[in-house]
Amino acid sequence: MADELKRRLVHASGAGLVALYLLADHFEVGLTWQYFRYLMIVLSFGVIGLEILRLRVGLEWWLYEKLTREYEQDQFAGYGYYMVSMTAVVLVFQPAIALPAMLMLAIGDPISGAVSDDSLRRVKGPTVLVTMFVVSAALATPFLFHSPLAIVAAALGATIADGVKLQFGEFIVDDNLTIPIYAATLSFLALEFAPV
Template identity: 50%
Template sequence: MANEIARKLVHASGAGIPALYLLNQRFIHSPYLTWESIRYVLAAGVAITVVLEIVRLGFGWNWIVFEKLTREYEQDSVAGYAMYVFSGSLTGIVFEPRIAIPAILMLTLADPISGQLSADELRTIKRPLVLVTMFGVCTLIASIWVPLPAAILGGLAAMVADGVKPIVHGFVVDDNLTIPIYAAVAMTVGLLYLPAVTF
């Protein structure tokens, strides 16, 4: 239980990077905390994660932090944290801030809420309560940055990424990899094709 709490806290800590950017935009106004600078930090995070995974899987150096923060089924495969760093960083590098920030926050903040609601459940599709909660939280987050139609598309995409577990060649596709990417693509589509839709 303690390890699960630690995992969720680390998961949520990823919100610190977009939060730092937003604080700079609002209060600090440092020329060193632009989104371009954030992209370099994200790229560095991917590089460090690749090295850590090579060391862990290739040389068996399973440091205490890995023992605490990886699950048993991740011991011999790429860990969820690596997919988390890769997908969040890729989203931040590829997409503009108004798309990337809510997509990253869906991963860092909404996913742990969904995980808590579905703890100890092994389902191909999560329960309706979990799906609705994930959709609601993600749509709310996205609506701060994009118009409601795009926010709804982003929320739906994140809900599907989190709530449906496809199996490809015997491997379950981890939602740490798919949530921000699906959401960012969906919000982009919403901005491009649903600009005139109002509620």
């Protein structure tokens, strides 16, 4: 239980990346969206490098023991998918779409995990789904307030990614990969193609 709480806190710390970008102008750091994209690419390559060292070379830090789950011991860990998916949405979408999608992963996912019963069902229970939707909608609102449909679309994307297990053969797709991508893609589609 203590390790699970640590994992959730580390998960939530990703919101610091969003805060860094949003506060950069206030503190006159000069972190433009393009520079933020470069930063995310560097962080992703760093994480991928750490995972290669862990899986291929056998690098075993105490941190891995505390923050990775048992099933991740011999495969690419969730924190790697986390950084890759956040970077993907930052590279593809503009801030109003990418930033809330990042927050849905950083904040929404650990909150939904806290109300989950950790069962291995294909579709999570209604409490988890509703919690993820409400939290995601709340996170999207400050960025997409001009389009309620985009807010709903983003929250729906995050909820589907978090709540429905996607599996190909034996491989289960980690929701750390899908939450930002589904949320950003559906909000983009709502903004682009829905009637105003």
